[in-house]
Amino acid sequence: MSGELTNARKKLASVSSLLKQQKAMSAVQSVYDAILTMLKGSLMKAEKTEFRELLDSTVHVLNSDKKLREDYPLIINYTHGEEKALLEVMREILQELQKNVSAGAQELLKAMEKRKASELEKGQALIEANKISEAQKLFNNLIKEFKDDTELRADIADKFIKSGLYDDALGYLEEALKNDPNAIFLYNRIGIVLRKMKDFEAAEKYYLKALKINNKDEYLYFNTGRLYYDWKKWDRMAKAAKKAVSINPNFAEAEKMLKFAMKKMG
Numbered sequence: 001m002s003g004e005l006t007n008a009r010k011k012l013a014s015v016s017s018l019l020k021q022q023k024a025m026s027a028v029q030s031v032y033d034a035i036l037t038m039l040k041g042s043l044m045k046a047e048k049t050e051f052r053e054l055l056d057s058t059v060h061v062l063n064s065d066k067k068l069r070e071d072y073p074l075i076i077n078y079t080h081g082e083e084k085a086l087l088e089v090m091r092e093i094l095q096e097l098q099k100n101v102s103a104g105a106q107e108l109l110k111a112m113e114k115r116k117a118s119e120l121e122k123g124q125a126l127i128e129a130n131k132i133s134e135a136q137k138l139f140n141n142l143i144k145e146f147k148d149d150t151e152l153r154a155d156i157a158d159k160f161i162k163s164g165l166y167d168d169a170l171g172y173l174e175e176a177l178k179n180d181p182n183a184i185f186l187y188n189r190i191g192i193v194l195r196k197m198k199d200f201e202a203a204e205k206y207y208l209k210a211l212k213i214n215n216k217d218e219y220l221y222f223n224t225g226r227l228y229y230d231w232k233k234w235d236r237m238a239k240a241a242k243k244a245v246s247i248n249p250n251f252a253e254a255e256k257m258l259k260f261a262m263k264k265m266g
Contacts, residue, residue, distance in 0.1 A: 005047065006219060008037040010185055012054045017150045017180045019065045025097045027068075031058055032090040035083050046247055050216040052080045059086070072096050116142065116152060124159050132165065139172070150180040154189065166197045184210050188223055200231040218247040218254065225257050234264040 011030035018027035038051050059078045062068060072093045078086045119142045126135035139156045146152050153176035160169035170193050177186045187210035194203035207224040214220065221244035228237035238261035244254035 005037065005041060005043075008034040008051075009054065009217065012058050013182075013184055014151070015058050016061050017183060019061065019068065020180075021148045022067060024065070024068045024071065025094065027062070028090055028093050028097065031055075031062070032087065032094065035087045035090065039083055039087065044248070044250075046216070050247075052083075053216075055083070055086065068093075071100050112146075116146065116149075120155060120159065123156065127159055127163050127165070132168070135159075136168070143175075148179065150176050150183060150186075153179065154186060157189065157193075161193060166193050169193050170197075182213060184214050184217070184220070187213075188220060191223060191227065195227045195230055198230070200227060203227050204231075216247060218244040218251050221247070222251070222254050222257065225254070225261075228261075229257070234261045237261040238265060 011034045014030055015027045018024075018030065034051075035055070038048075043051065055078060059076050063076055076086075076089055076093075119138060123135045123138045123142075126132075126138065139159075143149075143153060143156070153172045157169040157172040157176070160166070160172070170190065173186055173190045173193065177183065177190065180186065187206045191203045191206040191210070194200075194206065204224075204227060207220070207227060210220055211217075211224070221240045225237045225240035225244065228234070228240060238258060241254050241258035241261055244251055245258055248254070
């Protein structure tokens with residue numbers, strides 16, 4: 001279930017970026033999917049509290065979007081414990097948005113997504129052929145075409161990460177972060193890249209920034225602990241693992257990390 005919860009967090013975190021790209025339907029669908037995951041899952045008290053706080057901020061973002069308010073003029077209300085009611089509101093908004101989207105516009109969106117996927121595949125092939133400068137040129141042209149697409153930059157960075165080209169990946173991730181400074185998954189990904197580059201101090205700074213935005217994500221603490229493992233900072237590793245376990249007592253890997261750090265500390 002933990003993987004599903006992580007995806008639900010990512011979906012809520014993507015709402016602001018999707019609205020900036022004028023992808024209201026995708027933004028509302030992300031909220032709908034996240035709530036559905038929350039309702040179906042057996043969440044612990046801390047997890048429920050975290051999700052409800054994330055929903056609070058997400059609802060505020062939706063209500064603040066002028067374009068969405070034009071399509072759905074009613075204020076979205078949310079009270080903790082009434083997630084089912086919020087789910088129905090999201091369903092209603094999706095139906096309303098669906099009415100306003102013409103068949104031609106839907107086809108255009110599909111064509112754009114198909115083009116992005118095709119160009120990403122071409123870029124991957126160029127990287128595998130060690131034609132790095134050609135891949136960069138292709139990706140940069142794609143970014144110019146979809147300049148507000150934060151996730152596209154992250155997807156491009158992943159292509160370089162998989163090939164061990166961390167410097168290139170870092171550049172795209174930093175640009176993505178400038179485009180969406182509250183995207184926690186970007187801080188986390190940059191931290192991972194910097195850790196692989198053994199720039200531990202810089203990686204720590206990004207993780208700490210992410211934790212300032214959300215200090216209730218056990219996986220973020222775990223990844224921070226993974227940095228301290230490579231860095232051999234056992235006391236900090238223990239602290240990060242302890243935080244992860246306090247948020248999710250069933251997090252077995254974090255428990256192992258904590259025991260390992262305590263053993264190292266003597």
